[in-house]
Amino acid sequence: xxxxxxxxxxxxxxxxxxxxxxxxxxxxxxxxxxxxxxxxxxxxxxxxxxxxxxxxxxxxxxxxxxxxxxxxxxxxxxxxxxxxxxxxxxxxxxxxxxxxxxxxxxxxxxxxxxxx
Amino acid sequence: xxxxxxxxxxxxxxxxxxxxxxxxxxxxxxxxxxxxxxxxxxxxxxxxxxxxxxxxxxxxxxxxxxxxxxxxxxxxxxxxxxxxxxxxxxxxxxxxxxxxxxxxxxxxx
Numbered sequence: 001x002x003x004x005x006x007x008x009x010x011x012x013x014x015x016x017x018x019x020x021x022x023x024x025x026x027x028x029x030x031x032x033x034x035x036x037x038x039x040x041x042x043x044x045x046x047x048x049x050x051x052x053x054x055x056x057x058x059x060x061x062x063x064x065x066x067x068x069x070x071x072x073x074x075x076x077x078x079x080x081x082x083x084x085x086x087x088x089x090x091x092x093x094x095x096x097x098x099x100x101x102x103x104x105x106x107x108x109x110x111x112x113x114x115x116x
Numbered sequence: 117x118x119x120x121x122x123x124x125x126x127x128x129x130x131x132x133x134x135x136x137x138x139x140x141x142x143x144x145x146x147x148x149x150x151x152x153x154x155x156x157x158x159x160x161x162x163x164x165x166x167x168x169x170x171x172x173x174x175x176x177x178x179x180x181x182x183x184x185x186x187x188x189x190x191x192x193x194x195x196x197x198x199x200x201x202x203x204x205x206x207x208x209x210x211x212x213x214x215x216x217x218x219x220x221x222x223x224x225x
Contacts, residue, residue: 004158040217042120042205042214042215042216042217042218043205043215045212045213090158090159102147102149102164104149105161106158106161107158107159109156109157109158110156110157110158
């Protein structure tokens with residue numbers, strides 16, 4: 001069964017700490033994405049990547065960075081966590097860079113981060 | 117601005133039919149998606165519409181009217197396991213996904 005795996009389901013961090021959220025996919029997908037999901041809001045795109053070592057800012061990149069050193073792995077980094085970054089973080093991947101067709105997203109189960 | 121509207125919460129009875137609406141205003145249109153998300157789990161793909169009309173897939177159907185900026189997801193023969201949030205998303209002219217806040221569907225026996 002193909003999957004996207006997020007290493008941490010629940011994290012509690014303190015303000016100012018550096019936080020790493022890891023995501024691995026086993027589908028050989030080209031595209032990977034990081035979203036945050038907050039109550040009452042639609043998914044918001046933080047960063048995405050269409051290829052190894054490539055990254056693009058999404059709608060809310062401030063306070064975040066990403067790393068994609070290998071095709072299967074896409075990491076989200078919070079350099080200095082703040083309380084307003086308390087959220088559910090969802091990683092997703094999709095097949096390729098083609099914009100045609102459905103190009104469906106496969107999501108991980110999420111990482112719930114609490115910043116105290 | 118770009119906007120996706122869907123009801124926050126709906127309640128339906130096991131065995132019944134429910135329709136979840138989604139209206140959108142986006143910069144261009146390159147397809148509409150429905151995803152299902154059970155509490156604490158990953159969203160999973162349900163359907164994709166790019167042309168007007170109804171797409172049927174088992175108990176679930178999705179309808180699109182591009183001229184009206186409107187879609188609905190129809191769930192028939194509701195089962196308790198259909199209790200979940202249903203997310204509507206539109207791909208805009210830049211091929212970026214714009215997401216609605218989701219509709220929480222509660223199924224009662």
